[in-house]
Amino acid sequence: MPKERIPIASDHAGFELKQHLVSALTALGFEADDIGTHSPASTDYPDYAHPLAEQVERGEVKRGVLLCGTGLGMAYAANRHPGVRAAVAWTPEIAALSRKHNDSNVLVLPARFVSEEDGVAILKTWLETGFEGGRHERRVEKIETPIGAPKGANP
Numbered sequence: 133m134p135k136e137r138i139p140i141a142s143d144h145a146g147f148e149l150k151q152h153l154v155s156a157l158t159a160l161g162f163e164a165d166d167i168g169t170h171s172p173a174s175t176d177y178p179d180y181a182h183p184l185a186e187q188v189e190r191g192e193v194k195r196g197v198l199l200c201g202t203g204l205g206m207a208y209a210a211n212r213h214p215g216v217r218a219a220v221a222w223t224p225e226i227a228a229l230s231r232k233h234n235d236s237n238v239l240v241l242p243a244r245f246v247s248e249e250d251g252v253a254i255l256k257t258w259l260e261t262g263f264e265g266g267r268h269e270r271r272v273e274k275i276e277t278p279i280g281a282p283k284g285a286n287p
């Protein structure tokens with residue numbers, strides 16, 4: 133079986149933790165596709181969030197991982213892409229719930245607020261937790277409903 137490719141990216145604030153998560157992904161048997169940043173020099177998070185989210189939007193990959201200082205900027209940018217559900221998770225419990233209830237397909241880590249150990253634990257939990265479906269399926273589908281669209285307009 134080919135290894136699942138998981139794109140991972142950060143800005144400068146997430147650079148150090150990203151390096152650890154690349155190693156963790158590799159150790160867990162995934163192909164970690166590190167799309168940058170490749171140094172601690174200052175960068176702009178949307179330059180990394182958009183290319184990664186585009187891969188998820190196009191269905192080229194199932195899921196991806198982003199990191200910035202708070203996780204917020206990366207999530208804002210990634211969530212502008214249809215079909216992308218980027219979840220900021222700072223505990224394994226939140227990461228698990230983002231999978232079970234929201235079917236998150238991008239994990240976003242607030243690198244300035246989680247330790248290396250916690251970052252790896254959050255990643256591992258997120259990778260291993262499935263979507264519960266059921267009542268959550270309908271809710272997740274409604275995320276993509278355009279604002280202002282008449283109720284029940286979806287086929």
Ligand code: RB5
Nearest residue numbers: 145200201202203204205
């Ligand atoms: C960079 O200083 C910081 O603003 C960025 O990493 C992120 O936290 C933005 O949301």
